[in-house]
Amino acid sequence: MSEPERRRTPEQLRSHQWYGSEISSGLRSFSHRARTRQLGYLPEEHLGKPVIAILNTWSDINPCHVHLRDRAQAVKRGVWQAGAFPLEFPVSTLSETFQKPTPMLYRNLLAMETEELLRSYPVDGAVLLGGCDKSTPALLMGAASADLPAVFVPAGPMLPGHWRGETLGSGTDMWKYWDDKRAGLIGDCELSELEAGLARSPGHCMTMGTASTLTAAAEALGVTVPGASSIPAVDSGHDRMAAASGRRIVELVWQDLALSRVLTREAFEDAVTTVLGLGGSTNAVIHLIAMAGRAGVTLTLDDFDRIARRVPVLANVRPGGGPYLMEDFHFAGGLPGFLSRISDLLHLDRPTVNGTLGQQLESALVHNDDVIRLRDNPVADEGGLAVLRGNLCPDGAVIKHIAAEPHLLHHTGPAVVFDDYQTMQRTIDDPALGITADSVLVLRGAGPKGGPGMPEYGMLPIPAYLLKEGVRDMVRISDARMSGTSYGTCVLHVAPESHIGGPLALVRTGDPITLDVAGRTLHLGVPDEELERRRAAWTPPPERYERGYGALYHEQVTQADTGCDFAFLARPGAAPAPYAG
Known part of the structure; x- marks a missing residue:
């Protein structure tokens, strides 16, 4: 892009409204210049x-x-x-x-x-x-x-991180080795060394x-x-x-x-x-x-x-x-x-x-064709994210399918539902829940309003007894986000969220759920009539914030599919320029 012909003059600078260039500019300009001197600057340094x-x-x-x-x-x-x-x-x-x-x-x-x-x-x-x-x-x-x-x-x-001859990726290898610890493959000594090697x-x-x-x-x-x-x-x-x-x-x-x-x-x-x-x-x-x-x-x-x-x-x-x-x-x-x-x-x-x-x-070059692949040798033929629709996510959900086990990208299994992250953490390893490798783990109450703030809970942990059997991925669904360093078959950002009565709020343990990434669908196998009965019986959860920023957040935050901005900030409209006089 060639340099534009139009160029500002010093008098057209926005800051000129505060400082002016002459003593006669007014009392406020005089005050602003005096206070800038108080900061230790001479007029010729900034005017x-x-x-x-x-x-x-x-x-x-x-x-x-x-x-x-x-x-x-x-x-x-x-x-x-x-x-x-x-x-x-x-x-x-x-x-x-x-x-x-x-x-x-x-x-x-x-x-x-x-x-x-x-x-x-x-x-x-x-x-x-x-x-x-x-x-x-x-x-x-x-x-x-x-x-x-x-x-x-x-x-x-x-x-890059390092540990015992391995190159570590912060975040990604943290999840991997934490699962190894839960599976009994490494102990406290190795974990301590990993703590020192992950972030250098x-x-x-x-x-x-x-x-x-x-x-x-x-x-x-x-x-x-x-x-x-x-x-x-x-x-x-x-x-x-x-x-x-x-x-x-x-x-x-x-x-x-x-x-x-x-x-x-x-x-x-x-x-x-x-x-x-x-x-x-x-x-x-x-x-x-x-x-x-x-x-x-x-x-x-x-x-x-x-x-x-x-x-x-x-x-x-x-x-x-x-x-x-x-x-x-x-x-x-x-x-x-x-x-x-x-x-x-x-x-x-x-x-x-x-x-x-x-x-x-114009002068950009690639020096390693394995790090930045050629078009005829891609890591994946299509972009790394997929957007899902269906009766479980009418306003959409996303999955990073290139970080998932391929055999799970088309999967039907029974739901195991957790109403909040704390309960999930406390009970996930309990064999009495009957979780198998085919189960679909569902977490709700983790969206923009329910989280609050939509925490990165979406990479739900796999039960320790399954990790010990070699299971390292399962279908997991939530209205949460997950860290970009995470991986697995994790369906995220389900909208609308469960806290405001989205379909995720209606899922019960045992309900069949089908994920079909190629078809871009996420489906809850429950008749519409039954879902309507459940909806009629649903009551919204109590609000967590009665005052302060948290209350403002809850009142104004939009859903995941529209960016989780505040409604009063996202809407169009003018904001007047400040009066500097």
Whole structure:
């Protein structure tokens, strides 16, 4: 994309409304300049220059982002180099590991914080620092609503894990070896060593989990500098990328390239294509729908299913592929290399924060054909996710079928129903439940309202006695999500959720359930008349929150098929500019 002819003058900068350029601009401008001097800055350091907000999700409790304090300094370096004025803003950190009941409960809170910070302060553009699962969509949702120029800086994947000669993938191998422990194959000594080997550096999970999937989606959307999403967190290239992002945002401000010109319908279709071709996380479905809604783009489950049928999986990265991890993917060519192999499925003429997508891919190369496969040798012929419909999920459900045992992709079995996660944890190993390898495990009460916040409960554990017999996958169904590092025949995001009376609330232990991934159906084998009787007898569960943010969340959150955004944030409408006088 050639540089636009239209360029802002210093007087046209948004921050000029706060500062002005003359003493006669008014009392408020005088006050703003005086208080900026109080911060230690001379007028020549900021007047007439773009003010760049650096939104930093760093905290001591977020291991994925613990290095972002340093990366913010690199962004500042780039902003200063480009002749602008950086200001760092601390924003909420969403630590996937530690925040309970789930950071998904707080994604919309960070999105709201992002939007209102960018709207209410004297800033002309933003650099967004995130990467742990929910931080990427939250920052981009808020920035899209504020609609300023913005560049996203991904936190980057951590180093590969190691244990006794094995290369470990954080998350994926945690689930695997925990099942080994429950099956009696390893003991406490091995588990302690695994704890020390799984996560060896700052950065998010180095599998193609939710974090890697969503930062790749951000790059595909065109809101990062090229190649940013897969740079390892501790690589010096990550520091250089952060500085380049600082330089780039300044040019975008002068160009007045707001996010609305980047986050187009075509951009979201390309992001969906990317996620499916990577064999990415099911969580991307919810987050991309929510991000698209903030950009004024209607994205639906049907779009995912339509695109999945034409894009192959080419990323041979755990957990959908294997044996490779994100560092292997990066040095094999990263996302530019990957996109170059599906370029015919993309919209190459659309704008990004760094030229058109086609221009970004002109020099892209792939250096390892086993990590990023050729089109005639895919990991899977179709995209890694499938959208299901049926009387058990009238508004849809999703499954990451490339991470499932093939023999279970068409399966009928009797339901074993759990009303909540805690009961399931406490009783799953009880032989009296009669669970067999053919059973279909059903968890309800784990959706957006029922969870609350739709926790990652969807990879239901297999009973220990079946693990000891060698069973490592079963059909599992819930209105929950699951970690992008998880695997198995897990049907997720069942909508509408059970908490509001969706069909999942009506299932009883022993009911036959049929999963047919090829046919894209999920069917409860109970006559309609019986379901109506059960519905008439159903009573809604009591609400958990009587006040506070939890009550707001419950009142406003939408269902999984529409992105779990807040209704009052997702709806169209104007938000007035702040009065800076």
